[in-house]
Amino acid sequence: PIDNEPLLEIREVTRRFGALVAVDKVSFSIRKGEIFGIAGPNGSGKSTLFNVITGIPFPPSEGEVLLSGKPIHRLRPHQISRAGVLRTFQKDAEFATLSARENVYASAVYCGQMSPAEAKDAAEQALDDVSLAGERRAKAASDLSVFERKQLMIASAIAGRPKVLLLDEPAAGLTKPEVSGLSDLIHTVHGRGITIVLIEHVLPLLLKTSEHLMVLNQGAVIASGKPEEVVRKPEVVAAYLGK
């Protein structure tokens, strides 16, 4: 039955850089409607995994990525995003000189493949969803605060109409109360029917939001399961203490 089929499936994916194996035969699958967390110390291969899933900027060296059972790892990056797999980046990736509204509009046109009129409505709706105040929407992205740029990042993602959204360390640079606000934003996205894969190297946001947690160390999966059980495993504790 279609309901039990994974939405996104990663099969034995490897990415090498010369002699370095940044992602080492990683396999996992994500069900529709899930919030799937990925943790791991710095350099454990988390971002590289998102890079190879989205093809931005490179495909896997080996292995397969399937979306609703169809291989997507040979597609071009724009085809992957239009198929419904969108990502955010660790560093700000918005168009700095464009307004918040123009950024979200661009995502609706480019990723969501909407007409100008549709995109205009979708952008306004997405900005409402993340509660970015009306007067901020005309500001250049670079003039927004750190948290407002996170709101913009999430609004751009929603407007692109993804099936799966990959968030790479969205809590970076936020204060504790802001992380709590971000958690609300993630639940808003989830409430729009979007499946979420969330990378964080710090655990609190993952424990608060994820239904399933996978931990990477040196490119390989070292634990996967219920978040509260996974974080107690000795191999996970050891990886975080940096042995």
Ligand code: ADP
């Ligand atoms: P994480 O996101 O978990 O901190 P990364 O995926 O960024 O880790 O990096 C995993 C490993 O791959 C690191 O050792 C990093 O230096 C290396 N790496 C990542 N991207 C490249 C690249 N484009 N070229 C060479 N090495 C890379």
Ligand code: MG
């Ligand atoms: Mg990273």
